[in-house]
Amino acid sequence: MTDKVPIRRLSTGVPGLDAVLGGGLPEFSFNIVAGAPGAGKTTLVQQIMFTLARPDRRALFFTVLGEPPLKMLRYQQQFEFFNIAEVNASVRFVNLAKEALEGGLDEVLRRIVQEVEAASPAIVIVDSFRSVIEAAKRQNGGVDLQHFIQDLGMRLTEWQATTFLVGEFQLTETEDHPVFTVADGLVWLHQSLDRNSMVRKMQIMKMRGQAPIPGLHTFRITDSGIQVFPRLILAPQTPPVGGEAKTTRRPPRLSLGVPGLDEMLGGGIPAGQSVLVAGPSGSGKTVLATQFIREGVRRGEPGVIAIFEKRPDEYAQTSAIGLEQAVRDGQVGIIHTRPLDLSIDETQHELTTAIERLKARRVVIDSLSGFELALAPTFREDFRESLYRLVAALTGMGVTVMMTAELEDTYTHLRFSPHGTAFLTDAIILQRYLVLEGQLQRVMAVVKVRASAHSKDVRLFEISADGITVGERVGDYEGLLTGSLHVISHERQRPRRRPRSRRPKS
């Protein structure tokens, strides 16, 4: 038993917001929703209001001098959450324009008190509170705002209402504006413009009694209303007390569905790890990725593919190994996210939702280059860091992640990945074109498998209607992966050969 007062947390009905708030909205809390015009403040509070309002938990929405109520009702009812049947039933709108213009703060407070005492609402919203302040300033200049806010705050406590004051405040005002001190919760909505891309972000600057997720969280406004994509915070991985450290356990291996390649990897990809397939355009990265997913389906391991360059139907049809049937059977999910203004968190949300829905064990991101292009410019700057978080989150869920990356052919130096992402992945498979004996050939090599031995061979491979078939090792040449080939002389070649049965290092 505890003597601490339990705080009931209300589910806001805004997807993602409860998590960002730290478990929902504290009942009886006094909250400020601030941001520039058009940031989504009214939409946010109305979505919460229509979610929470019930006949036994009524809501009062005071409009003041901001958006004319006629327009507000016109536009807000376009959202799916706006329930007309609740207007003047569970939800009552009250316009305070006259009081704000003619009577100042005292008159505004008197009318709010009168309406609240008559309706006994559980939710009270004043939109916009900023206009109340401005109107009062116009009335008598030296307005006693501190007194008004303290009085309002005290009364809000008496009413046992969960309250929102909505206002067009500036970030610089948070230091000296009394309302920010009195408020229990402070939700700030931002719109940031970078080149021709606009991104919406939300920050919970304060939420008394609980721990919100820190930082900026992207959100989107659609016909359904607001959806928040919580910024991913990676929890530190600590082995269980008295338990075995994760690194000492050998994860099972997943077959890629390409026998020769599984062998090169030392028995397949370690489950729950990430692998990067890098190569030039047309080298067979997507074929390998779909083969990886198809092999999973064959073994009863559903998969999810995130694509950024083609439409899902196009992708399922044109990938060398058709996945249409598996998609229809619900064994494979294809995610095609809205291009050009994405955030990593939004993509991660869509991936994890699909993984949980399909109970997927395999994930493909095809390709990193397309993914980066699909991001809003502001997120491209942090691509590596964001990708690190994404990969860690997905592998943390126990899924095995394969990413493809377009690698420009270069004959001056050896690269394993663009974006400097090679270190983020546990394994790297490199594909390459070579001209051998007058023919253009595809070759493949396993560059790395973390904490595991793997083949060092460079092997020829071919693509047919059935997928990739790995062929023989390319012998007697060096510089294969740089494309600058030299025949190895017999004398040099012999001592450098290693037996293929060499024991893998642990």
Added chain:
Amino acid sequence: MTTSKSWEPAFERLLARQAGTGADATAVAAAARRLCEDFAQHLSPLIGDGGVAAICGRSLQLAERRFPGFAPARPSGQHGDPFTHVQHFLEHQDPVIAISAAVTVLVLASEVLASFIGETLTRLLLHETWPDHFDRITPEPPT
């Protein structure tokens, strides 16, 4: 603009009940004013006095096409009491014309409102103001 022919008979019945059978123009004008005020009173908390004035001004402007005599009734801007002007205009008409003009203004006001906030919400407000004369549409619950 949303048009609901079903509102016209309802306003005719409402006006007839308010004014009484065989009412003269003065009684019709007073009844019309009461109806306008009742509706405005119900709308005011929702859309504010400014919103009511805007709806009223626009409906009088549209009514002028059929009843040019309404022109002086339309106040400039959002100030003044349009209902006094409406009453004054109606008092000086033939009773049949007064009824037709009053119903026209009330129907137009409802239609102008519906053009902003939709017919469902407008019907709900008409129903709440005069429950015996207007049915409400049961809106689809949100998905």
